[in-house]
Amino acid sequence: MAMAKPKQRYVCTECGSVATRWQGQCTDCSQWNTLVEEAPQTPFSAKHHLSSGGRGISFEALDAPTAPLTRRSTGLAEFDRALGGGLVPGSAILMGGEPGIGKSTLLLQAAASIARTGAQAIYVSGEEATGQVRLRAARLGLADAPLRLAAATSVRDILTTLNAGEPPALLVIDSIQTMHSDNIEGAPGTVSQVRASAFELIRYAKESGVALVLVGHVTKDGSIAGPRVLEHMVDVVMSFEGERSHQYRILRSLKNRFGAVDEIGVFAMEGAGLTEVANPSMLFLSGREEPLAGSAVFPALEGTRPVLVEVQALIVRLQSGATPRRAVVGWDGGRLAMLLAVLEARCGLSFSSAEVYLNVAGGYRLTDPAADLAVAAALVSALADRPLPLRSIWFGEVSLSGEVRPVAHAGLRLREAAKLGFDIGHGPEEGGAGDRRQGGAPAAVKGLRYHGIAALPKLVDRVVGAA
Ligand code: TYD
Numbered sequence: 001m002a003m004a005k006p007k008q009r010y011v012c013t014e015c016g017s018v019a020t021r022w023q024g025q026c027t028d029c030s031q032w033n034t035l036v037e038e039a040p041q042t043p044f045s046a047k048h049h050l051s052s053g054g055r056g057i058s059f060e061a062l063d064a065p066t067a068p069l070t071r072r073s074t075g076l077a078e079f080d081r082a083l084g085g086g087l088v089p090g091s092a093i094l095m096g097g098e099p100g101i102g103k104s105t106l107l108l109q110a111a112a113s114i115a116r117t118g119a120q121a122i123y124v125s126g127e128e129a130t131g132q133v134r135l136r137a138a139r140l141g142l143a144d145a146p147l148r149l150a151a152a153t154s155v156r157d158i159l160t161t162l163n164a165g166e167p168p169a170l171l172v173i174d175s176i177q178t179m180h181s182d183n184i185e186g187a188p189g190t191v192s193q194v195r196a197s198a199f200e201l202i203r204y205a206k207e208s209g210v211a212l213v214l215v216g217h218v219t220k221d222g223s224i225a226g227p228r229v230l231e232h233m234v235d236v237v238m239s240f241e242g243e244r245s246h247q248y249r250i251l252r253s254l255k256n257r258f259g260a261v262d263e264i265g266v267f268a269m270e271g272a273g274l275t276e277v278a279n280p281s282m283l284f285l286s287g288r289e290e291p292l293a294g295s296a297v298f299p300a301l302e303g304t305r306p307v308l309v310e311v312q313a314l315i316v317r318l319q320s321g322a323t324p325r326r327a328v329v330g331w332d333g334g335r336l337a338m339l340l341a342v343l344e345a346r347c348g349l350s351f352s353s354a355e356v357y358l359n360v361a362g363g364y365r366l367t368d369p370a371a372d373l374a375v376a377a378a379l380v381s382a383l384a385d386r387p388l389p390l391r392s393i394w395f396g397e398v399s400l401s402g403e404v405r406p407v408a409h410a411g412l413r414l415r416e417a418a419k420l421g422f423d424i425g426h427g428p429e430e431g432g433a434g435d436r437r438q439g440g441a442p443a444a445v446k447g448l449r450y451h452g453i454a455a456l457p458k459l460v461d462r463v464v465g466a467a
């Protein structure tokens, strides 16, 4: 049988999908200019069936005895929490985040802390010289930790060295985009190099029981560029988030084969590195005592942790017929457009000749759908120039019909708010779906009056009547 001529292929650096010809836009993930040419692959021959010549595999019962998961603390309780209880030996973790957000700092601190317990921790930097890392360690007060540090980018060099000694408890590779496998062609950072390097490192981790952390830089829109193709290869995908101009950082797990994905760790970036924030519920409040139009407090939920967040809206009426601006920081722009449309259609409020600015305080990013009502309250308050009652909170999901829908864990949100001195709760009429199941009515939270808001027109009545 004649061998077909190897075909040129093009791989998307965003999602890893393969095309046979170059296109400006990836047909799978719709990103522009992300297709890059990859070395041709030798086509498979039809002669080589895979149905014979292999070794037999053995099957096991589902209830066969398994060793319990042992976890190792990173020395940072917030990191452990986001991991679901610590590092699992033999697991691979992808740590994503924008450049400069603090990934290297976090991992240097964790590695040093593990090294101080007497276990072996190795930190391989492909981005910085060892001198630079040492300087940072000194600034962080970690210089005395018996951490093993190297600057290297060749996966073969790294694995040859590691295989010659005892496997460490933790291996940090900073970053996977700088690693190079000489098994295949291409510059570091290309999809095929990132994939091949990660594959070798992960295999080593699995075989030797090493907890492996691969750092991966992400692009502005939050996707782990290049390393996104690694998400299915690793056990845990974490994302380190925050605004670089703000102090606070949130460590989230997006995928976790060994635990829940909704736990977060909260840190503050300070002069001496990242410090843990054990009680984050007050962080994202401005602490202002004067009532101010356009400001609403939302009890967000991060996993099982309530975090109170201030949402600020500013409305500027335009005289001219210029297209008004809508600018959002910390929330979804599409969701804001929807909410404005619902307020126009269901409550007769007009935002069309005004500029709308929405900001979530403290550099926090809201993803909780229950934020709708707080955003709506901030918008209506700003438009009417009526401050919301002091020490009040707002939560609930808004539907296109303008109804306020129940959300999960209303009771938890209200209890946290009450604990912090808030005394008026506004939310869905019937509280939260989760609470109905648990049988607790949200109105029953001690020290807090609860006002059910069935639909947005009622919100408008309350805000305008509030002054
Ligand atoms: P870094 O860990 O290098 O980020 P990444 O590895 O994600 O690119 O963090 C870089 C930023 O953190 C840098 O801009 C300065 C700041 N930083 C501090 O504010 N305090 C510190 O103690 C350290 C080490 C860094």
Ligand code: MG
Residues within 6 Å of the ligand: 100, 103, 104, 105, 127, 174
């Ligand atoms: Mg770094």
